[in-house]
Amino acid sequence: MGSRGQVLKLFKLLHRTRQEVFKNDTKALEAARQKINEEFRNNRDETSEEKINELLKIASDVEVILRTSVIQAVHTDSDKIVLIPRKDLLQDNTPYLDKPTKKQES
Numbered sequence: 511m512g513s514r515g516q517v518l519k520l521f522k523l524l525h526r527t528r529q530e531v532f533k534n535d536t537k538a539l540e541a542a543r544q545k546i547n548e549e550f551r552n553n554r555d556e557t558s559e560e561k562i563n564e565l566l567k568i569a570s571d572v573e574v575i576l577r578t579s580v581i582q583a584v585h586t587d588s589d590k591i592v593l594i595p596r597k598d599l600l601q602d603n604t605p606y607l608d609k610p611t612k613k614q615e616s
Contacts, residue, residue, distance in 0.1 A: 513562050522548055522567050527573050530596065531580050 524546050532538035553565055582594040 513559065515565075516566055517550070517562070520566060520573070521546070524569060524573050524576075530577050532582070534583065590599050 525543070528539065528542040532542055535558065549569075556562055556565065577598065581596075581599060583591045584594065586592050
């Protein structure tokens with residue numbers, strides 16, 4: 511796939527991720543939409559293949575960070591916040607142990 515196709519694919523992926531990550535938060539959805547569009551518009555005339563690949567890497571990293579690190583929260587009271595995790599953020603919990611257990615030798 512040519513770099514133009516890669517750019518378009520990543521542009522669409524960022525917008526899909528934005529819609530999922532900031533679901534029901536109109537201010538965040540709009541701010542993210544404007545930022546994505548602005549960054550792609552600012553680099554629209556880039557011709558250097560090396561620079562394009564660097565920008566694609568940055569955009570890909572941003573998508574991963576958005577998808578794996580951003581969590582929504584809602585103020586329910588003056589001193590309470592409810593977190594709304596997405597399914598792809600939930601991971602199996604490994605219990606923490608102060609003292610590691612010794613492995614049984616066979």
